[in-house]
Amino acid sequence: MGGRRRFSVGVMLIYAALTLFSLACLLPILLTLAVSFSNEDSIVQHGYSLFPDGWSLDGYRTIFVNKAIIFRGYGISIIVTVAGTLLALVVTTLAAYPLSNPNVKYRNFLALYFFITMLFNGGLVPWYLMCIKLGLANNILSLIVPMLMFNAFNMFLVRNFMESLPSALRESAYIDGANDLRIVFQIYMPLCKPVLATVTLFYALAYWNDWFNAIMLVDDKALNPLQYILFQLRSNIQMLEMLPKGASNEYTMPAESAKMATVIITVGPIVFLYPYLQRYFTKGLIIGSVKG
Template sequence: MRKFSLGSAIMYTLISLYAAICLLPMLLVLMISITDEDAILRNGYSFFPDNFSLYAYKLIFTGGSQVMQSYGISIFVTVVGTLLAVTVTAMAGYTLANKHVKFRNWMALYFFITMIFSAGIVPWYLMNRMLGLTDNILALIIPSLLFSPFNLFLVRNFMNGVPDSLRESATIDGANDITIAFRIYLPLCTPVLATIALFYGLDYWNNWWNAIMLIDSKSLYPLQFMLLQLQSEISMLNEMTMLAGSSDVTLPAESVKMATAIVTIGPIVFLYPYLQKYFVKGLVIGSVKG
């Protein structure tokens, strides 16, 4: 049995208070999303809504098919894109961590330069058009597939901590680099791979820029872009109603914003607890080694 002391009681109390403070904004967002728009305009934001209403969620899921289809598009893009991005980053990190690869430091410098300088939007757009990455599902995956240099160096630094004797022993036994990477290095690097998987997953899930620039078909809209359009349409209709001098109809602009936040953060909130045990270890060790 662990001895319970006054210091432990104070520590647990402070942690509980901090957790409650972190949860309060999310609770407020949830309460606003289920509050009638007239009550929000009349009383402002409140943890205790006067008029309970699910109209914002009904408006988001009107018809059902478009939102659910966009949900499916976002989930597919996030899962496939994250798996591919993690694989590419892991292979590049393994190459830069392999001391037998010539000019690996020069290659690392080449990748580092991309963290500082960017060609801009126009070359990025023209390149995607030349590659045929417009108005198809690949346009939501490939442009974001190129690994982040930060994630690359995180993986490389973590792999530098793997003893070279493991690679040498596997080489003596006849293993090639593919076998060494997938059978030895990647299983040992689970913490850092889970960390960058969370980073890539967040980027793909929250990405609406690719849809704006490269997607024309409504059937390919990801969830973030579709909900962004919905909010813009509601704001425009409210402005038109005000200009017309009509106050009979009030569209749920504020409640829809909060309902959108609740709808979009769901998958990430459920994913993080499974990766949390790897996250801190992979981030800390990968950032200080090498």
């Protein structure tokens, strides 16, 4: 009797509320998927629907009309996202570590210096001129390096987490002869997995969704990332949709279904990345619940 789990009315209401909330979060994704497979005429007549009158692959056919360009864009985006995220994590961690060390002189001044970049920036023209002077034009680095310089918000997240770690870890490592680089990579980074997982997701989303750097710094079409290619494709579809239809042009451009197909294509890798990082979020919550 004592081992049986009793479900009270309150617990059942909590489960019901969580179930409804989960369905509410899942509904937009299912609607986007359904519209991406919908016939354009059905969308125009009845709007978005989970159960459209007509099904069609025209949206995906429009996007993959030139498969080589799309797959090449996928490759560029994957390379930029993986390399950029790893480099950004290293730069962010190396900047956060000295700011979390109370023995570092002027660390508060340096923290203020980084904080100012969250409030003010030099503007688009100085940013562009600096990138050109550094040789960040028409190469793969032009899609990676500009975003390394530098998201102060992510750095402060990592710094605050490092400050919560016992200072005895660093002091004992110094006594054993370890230098700061070894302490960062072999002691602090393994302990900072929860916050680094969060920052990884932030950086990966930023790199994966970036198309601005391609517009500003890349002229070579072979280096265009997926987001920029799909941005161009969507602009072309909207332009063709505005053209007047003649007797010989009865075809309806799949503007809405192609737009939703674009969403499905672009969010796929991030959807697969998030469950892998979820365990570190959970671990961070558990660690936080038993400290102190």
